[in-house]
Every structure is written in C-alpha cells, then in structure tokens.
Amino acid sequence: MxxxxxxxxxxxxxxxxxxxxxxxxxxxxxxxxxxxxxxxxxxxxxxxxxAGIIRARTALLEPRALGLDMTALIQISMDRHTPERLENFERTVASYEEVQWCYLITGQAADYVLKVMVPDMERYQQFLLNKITRIEGVSGVQSSFVMRKVVDSTAVPLGYL
The missing domain is CATH 1.10.10.10 (Winged helix-like DNA-binding domain superfamily/Winged helix DNA-binding domain)
Incomplete structure (x- = not known):
C-alpha cells in the first residue's frame, strides 16, 4: 500500500x-x-x-470572534443503508454552511457524525428541526455540545513519513 x-x-x-x-x-x-x-x-x-498532497491554502477563522459560540457534534442514524439514501444525505448536508465536517462511521449505533457551528441554542434548534430532521431517511439524532476545545487542529500528522 x-x-x-x-x-x-x-x-x-x-x-x-x-x-x-x-x-x-x-x-x-x-x-x-x-x-x-x-x-x-x-x-x-x-x-x-x-500530487494532491496540498489541497488548498486557507485562512483559519476564529468562530467565537464571529459570534459562532456553539459547536455541536451530531450522531445521525439512517433508516436504510442504500447507496441512494446515503448519497442524498451526504449531498444535502454538504450544502449546509453550518456543517464543518461529516463522517460516515462504524462502531456506533449512528451512521454519521457531524460537527456543526451555530451562534446559539435557538439557531441550533432551527438547524436541527428545519434541516437535519427533514432529510429523507434520517431516523435518529443525538446531539452533544462542545464545552471546551482541548485539541483543535487541522494539521495532518507528518511524523509517520
């Protein structure tokens, strides 16, 4: 490999x-x-x-300085695991600016985990009820809220090279 x-x-x-x-x-x-x-x-x-090793050079913004005070991790379960259902979910969440990342996962009851940034609980509730729960196939949602960022890095570990 x-x-x-x-x-x-x-x-x-x-x-x-x-x-x-x-x-x-x-x-x-x-x-x-x-x-x-x-x-x-x-x-x-x-x-x-x-070679695709450097994808982009971007500016890292400070969310709190922009009023984005709430970070949520959302575990999402799907009702069926058909390629069409998963593709629709992935395409839809990729269009939401609140979603920082979305991973298809194993080893949990959930199928996906999302990292979402919003200003406050009210906006989170709107995001959850008006967007996430309306995606066809979403059968379960569990939310956790970040209290403190202990390690928050975008760096890829280079020590294995």
Whole structure:
C-alpha cells in the first residue's frame, strides 16, 4: 500500500510542516524557513499541489470572534443503508454552511457524525428541526455540545513519513 504514496524527502516534509503552521507564507518566506532557494521551493510546492498532497491554502477563522459560540457534534442514524439514501444525505448536508465536517462511521449505533457551528441554542434548534430532521431517511439524532476545545487542529500528522 505504501507504494501508492508520493515519496517525500526532508525538504518536502519541512515545506508541509511550515505551510500547516502558516499557509499564508510567501514563497520567499517559506524557502528561507525550510533552507532552500526560492525557485526550487516553488517547484516543490507546485509538485506537492499537483500530487494532491496540498489541497488548498486557507485562512483559519476564529468562530467565537464571529459570534459562532456553539459547536455541536451530531450522531445521525439512517433508516436504510442504500447507496441512494446515503448519497442524498451526504449531498444535502454538504450544502449546509453550518456543517464543518461529516463522517460516515462504524462502531456506533449512528451512521454519521457531524460537527456543526451555530451562534446559539435557538439557531441550533432551527438547524436541527428545519434541516437535519427533514432529510429523507434520517431516523435518529443525538446531539452533544462542545464545552471546551482541548485539541483543535487541522494539521495532518507528518511524523509517520
């Protein structure tokens, strides 16, 4: 299985680590940080993008500064597990801006777990009743609310490379 992965050397790993810390680095800043000149650094970043390793460089926003004070984890059970039912559910939740991520899971009574951000309990209730419970096939919903974020990272672990 390992043969399907792109071989990364220490410069590639340094580039990825630096970009995970700060995706807004200019090429010159990145090159200086990883110990390369600008042109080779730029070529490596381009190859990492072409290989699909770097999906995007984005800004991470602070939800609370924007009034999004509530994060909920929602476990959702489906009535049937047909491809059409699951595809419809996934397509629908992907269109909701409140949904940060949606995973199809095993090992639980639920079929999916969603991470949702909203301003408050009232907006959560509206989201749940007007959107989630109206999706065809949703047969059960369990909500948990985040009290404190202990680890909240978007970084991919690079220590296994």
């Amino acid at each position: 390992k043969d399907n992965y792109v071989k990364l050397d220490r410069f590639d790993q340094r580039i990825l680590a630096a970009l995970q810390r700060d995706g807004g680095l200019s090429n010159q800043q990145l090159a200086e940080e990883v110990g390369l000149s600008a042109s080779p650094c730029s070529r490596r970043v381009q190859k990492l993008e072409e």
